[in-house]
Amino acid sequence: MIGGGAGGLITSSKLSAELSEEIKQEKVSITLFERAETQEFQPGYLEVAFRGTEPQKLRRPTEKLVSPGVKVVHAKCASLDLDNHQIVTEKNQEKYDFDYVVVSTGCSPDYSQTPGLREENMDFYTDADVSSRIYKTLQGIKSGRVVVGIAGLPYKCPPSPNEAAFMVDEYLRRHGIRKNVDITFVTPYTRIYTAEPINQVIAPLYSERDIESRTVFNTDSVDPVKKEISSLEGDTVKYDYLFLTPPHKPASFLKGTNYSDEDGWVKVDKLDMHITDHDFAFAIGDTNNIPTSKAGVEAHLEGIVVANNIAMNITGRGTKHLFTGRTQCSMETGFHDATFVVGTYDRPVEKIKPSKINYAEKKVMEHIYWGSLHGHYEWLFKYHFKQDYFSESPAKD
């Protein structure tokens, strides 16, 4: 298992539970490669940035999140050679062999695509400490223009740029300075939210809250002197404060491999997440190229499917599971209301009205997050996702 975040932890937990006998008998071992000593609850970056939550509240030691039976190697993976079944770690160039491998190394902001963005932007994607810079900045704002939105594709958690717009609005209203500050939302899509049913829900809220939107704005570069963003077509937007969502990139060791696309996203089958042409190798979560949101829910459900299928191959017991493409991203619309972006490969995104109940559901998820990585709440996931939790393969191959 490479990567011990949302996807890697649940996959290794489920594997260790399903293969506990084999692990006891030393027929199977599970190794998790994770470069970081601590993990962060990434959805909480929004709370840090716009409500001033302390960064340390989002952190847990990686070691405590790993289930019994899983060995952790704290190292950065430098290469993964599928033809020779070998992982090489960066430090000391140590080599590890494997029979099965699951990649879940996530994605991170890529500032190299947008000149000027790194110097001017503050984001809520890099980590909790970086996110906290936004809150410090917000506290000093008296007037001007805040620009939020999508500076490039792809990025993780599709609703998060819209949430940022609503949360900045909420902060400024609560502090009585909203009338002195303009908020502009930029997006390369043709709508404020790209899926029409959700757009229908939030576009009226943008008007109501006086959040200006610039759709079909393909951010090209940022001019720190003129305080201006330029689009690929030469249009411009002025800013005083920039909280944009940068385009994201996968882990660098994946780029240039024969199993990833030209940007390094791993090419997988969208139903069982095996890496194209390799039935012993899988990529889940943000790092693969399947056509769904890059979100923790996906990483979780994909991990459950992959762990089940690997355990089935090893033990010969059970049936093959397939991922349904289920997505469920919460979107805060400010003042403790939220909607959800819910859909599957076959079911288009639904129109769900923002409500306090949805917001409460989002909060429940926050409370159970760390335990869910150990697999403690699978009964709840099964109950909640029903037929979307996974589907059964028609052929038991």
Added chain:
Amino acid sequence: MTTYNIDSRGTACPGPITDLIRSYRKAANGDMIILLATDPGVIPDAKSWCGATRNMLVDAKEKDGEYEVTIKVTAKK
């Protein structure tokens, strides 16, 4: 001139339009983008995208439940 062939078949909203925007970023004026999709939303979305970005919609057709949209990149500064 480069032709970017994008296969977005099997992806639903926002898949095809996301793929289009990502290719557009790499393309130069004069390049062609040919987008294949199974999502019927791709035609109205591509039309409104071309209108708003001032790129040229060369063709948009349906055949056997698949959609092919051809765009000439013309609007980059």
